[in-house]
Amino acid sequence: MTTRIQKRNRKRILDAALEVFSAQGFRGATLDQIAAEAGLSKPNLLYYFDNKEAIHRLLMEDLLASWLEPLRAMNPQGEPRDEIMGYMRRKLQMSRAFPRESRLFANEILQGAPRLGDFIARDLRMLVDDRAALIARWSREGRLAPVDPYHLIFSIWALTQHYADFDAQIRLIRDGTDPLDGAEPFLERLFERLIAPEPRAP
Amino acid sequence: MTTRIQKRNRKRILDAALEVFSAQGFRGATLDQIAAEAGLSKPNLLYYFDNKEAIHRLLMEDLLASWLEPLRAMNPQGEPRDEIMGYMRRKLQMSRAFPRESRLFANEILQGAPRLGDFIARDLRMLVDDRAALIARWSREGRLAPVDPYHLIFSIWALTQHYADFDAQIRLIRDGTDPLDGAEPFLERLFERLIAPEPRAP
DNA sequence: AAAAATCTTGACTGGTTGGTCAAGTCTGTT
DNA sequence: AACAGACTTGACCAACCAGTCAAGATTTTT
The missing domain is CATH 1.10.357.10 (Tetracycline Repressor, domain 2)
Structure with missing residues (x-):
């Protein structure tokens, strides 16, 4: 079951990741950049997604x-x-x-x-x-x-x-x-x- | 004065850098990749160019x-x-x-x-x-x-x-x-x- | 209100990266 | 041959990076 908070934060993360990956490519993007763009901490990012790859894969x-x-x-x-x-x-x-x-x-x-x-x-x-x-x-x-x-x-x-x-x-x-x-x-x-x-x- | 060896190695480096930068972008590319592609050691790369930025600038x-x-x-x-x-x-x-x-x-x-x-x-x-x-x-x-x-x-x-x-x-x-x-x-x-x-x- | 579940993060780790340096090898000149 | 200048690199460093974790904060359920 996905909660209200999960929905909001997953969306924030994916939107931030889209911003960063589309400008820097996969290798050029960092989780810190994505976290900053999303307004979340990096460990928090990794609470919602297994790893960098998983975020990118979902976007794809x-x-x-x-x-x-x-x-x-x-x-x-x-x-x-x-x-x-x-x-x-x-x-x-x-x-x-x-x-x-x-x-x-x-x-x-x-x-x-x-x-x-x-x-x-x-x-x-x-x-x-x-x-x-x-x-x-x-x-x-x-x-x-x-x-x-x-x-x-x-x-x-x-x-x-x-x-x-x-x-x-x-x-x-x-x-x-x-x-x-x-x-x-x-x-x-x-x-x-x-x-x-x-x-x-x- | 630029020697024969300088000429050859600078060309090798620029060619390798073109290969890597064009595929990975500036941030995604690493000096190790470029060095490997050029068949030189990383310190050797930096003997010919001040830093990563300088290689990219010259290509540009x-x-x-x-x-x-x-x-x-x-x-x-x-x-x-x-x-x-x-x-x-x-x-x-x-x-x-x-x-x-x-x-x-x-x-x-x-x-x-x-x-x-x-x-x-x-x-x-x-x-x-x-x-x-x-x-x-x-x-x-x-x-x-x-x-x-x-x-x-x-x-x-x-x-x-x-x-x-x-x-x-x-x-x-x-x-x-x-x-x-x-x-x-x-x-x-x-x-x-x-x-x-x-x-x-x- | 209290227990349970969910969410958040500071502090950390091991690996990678750009860049340095001292010591050594090679090359061209005399 | 021997010297000077040019070239090369192993070992190293500090900053950065993806990812972990335990402990605490917040929300939801009872």
């Missing part, structure tokens, strides 16, 4: 579901262009709402995916293969421009996650204005032009 | 020049579409030739640009502002499609660097094939379609 597990969902939500029965634009919009929305989660994921990949390797090679890969096949079919049917489906998916990842992962850089260049200002119409146009099929020869 | 300084150059090489007198496509191609080439440098930079930005903040807010920003103005002019003159110049530059960064920074992920999904396979034609097409001006109304 929470990440996984939300990471697959937008792509999984793509509907094979839908209108191709709406489905792809919808996926792009959902990913962009996630970068806006969960930038730290995006950076946590980026850190994991930069380090060579030591903890998420299995998930990526199995779950994510299966889903991507499936969606790539779907997009390839749509292209073959002339409902999308002929386009490499894997690179299309990667380009959606790259463009949407960039706004969260490189937030610090964009802020410094654009002098504090929200990095995502104007991003949505720009990306709409970009992908619209990329996937719009040429008018068919009669 | 080397990075700066090569980071600005492709954008600086954009020619205001050139043909707009060639200049933008050329810039994209140069950036992609850099991701192919220097993936570790790209990841080193990504790590720095993920951490909030603690060491490169000044450079970004001053040098990079000035250059980007200048090129953005150039692109805006080209758009106004009808030589490019009307497009937000900042987001155009960011999209080139996002798409080209993604192949270096998320290399581990792409490899796991594409089962070992070179992540950059097919990337160049895909990006050519993407940016070609994005910036091609609509035929003018007569």
Whole structure:
């Protein structure tokens, strides 16, 4: 049974850990930093989680579901262009709402995916293969421009996650204005032009 | 005066440090890892560099020049579409030739640009502002499609660097094939379609 | 109110990390 | 060969780090 206090403190710890791990990576983060950020003592942290690894693992597990969902939500029965634009919009929305989660994921990949390797090679890969096949079919049917489906998916990842992962850089260049200002119409146009099929020869 | 041995060992150390820093970030990397990677003892490392910070700083300084150059090489007198496509191609080439440098930079930005903040807010920003103005002019003159110049530059960064920074992920999904396979034609097409001006109304 | 269960922390430990140093080895010059 | 300067390293140190523990404080249950 989990008490009221447990709920509150576990949440505090995970939020603090997300802040620190997403900025410093697993090795670069310390329990002292996380404890300070959470407003708890270090032994108290370890009363709620077995060790540093366990905190990180839980964050990762929470990440996984939300990471697959937008792509999984793509509907094979839908209108191709709406489905792809919808996926792009959902990913962009996630970068806006969960930038730290995006950076946590980026850190994991930069380090060579030591903890998420299995998930990526199995779950994510299966889903991507499936969606790539779907997009390839749509292209073959002339409902999308002929386009490499894997690179299309990667380009959606790259463009949407960039706004969260490189937030610090964009802020410094654009002098504090929200990095995502104007991003949505720009990306709409970009992908619209990329996937719009040429008018068919009669 | 720098001797033959100094030259060789400094290079070894910087190469090893690039390997470790780009994968672990500054805080996550240890001198022992770098020393092992370089095939030298730790005190020997510190015979050639004052401290950990100094090694990292030198890597960063080397990075700066090569980071600005492709954008600086954009020619205001050139043909707009060639200049933008050329810039994209140069950036992609850099991701192919220097993936570790790209990841080193990504790590720095993920951490909030603690060491490169000044450079970004001053040098990079000035250059980007200048090129953005150039692109805006080209758009106004009808030589490019009307497009937000900042987001155009960011999209080139996002798409080209993604192949270096998320290399581990792409490899796991594409089962070992070179992540950059097919990337160049895909990006050519993407940016070609994005910036091609609509035929003018007569 | 008192007992039980839960929560909190100061003080500690063993291992790691960045960095020092004195003593030794190697290399180039005469 | 012998000397000077350059290079290398084992042994060490203080600070930091993940994690432990016993003792006390707080909350919940009876």
